[in-house]
Amino acid sequence: MNVPVVATGGIADARGVAAALLLGASAVQIGTGLLRTPEAGIASPWADGIGAALPEDTVPTRAFSGRLGRSIRTAYTEAAERGPTPAPYPIQRNITKAMRAGAIEIDKMQAWAGQSAKLARAEPATELIANLWSEAEELLQS
Secondary structure (H helix, E strand, O other), X not given: OOOOOEEOOOOOOHHHHHHHHHOOOOEEXXXXXXXXXXXXXXXXXXXXXXXXXXXXXXXXXXXXXXXXXXXXXXXXXXXXXXXXXXXXXXXXXXXXXXXXXXXXXXXXXXXXXXXXXXXXXXXXXXXXXXHHHHHHHHHHHO
């Protein structure tokens, strides 16, 4: 049986792409690695936070939506960890909607980011994908 496998999670550079392909993946999906591209359209404080975030600067949280996701650690996520359990989705999402909509500071943003956030590059998406593929090909041929 031939089943295509798409590798996801933590892939944000050519090494991750090459490793996934060497391990048998048919394709890779890049999430956080694309968030700093202009096409993503995220707020500058969030993009800057991604560029600076080490793996330990991200935390799993239900604080924004009630669903578990990984975010850059902020004053809000830290307060949520100390506070009561967030409401279930979609109630929590509605509770935080106004805060998120008007946020200009990262401490109030829904700043999703994976543990490989710091690897994300601030370049146009077409260039990023072309560069990742070219770099991955070089690694696969060496």
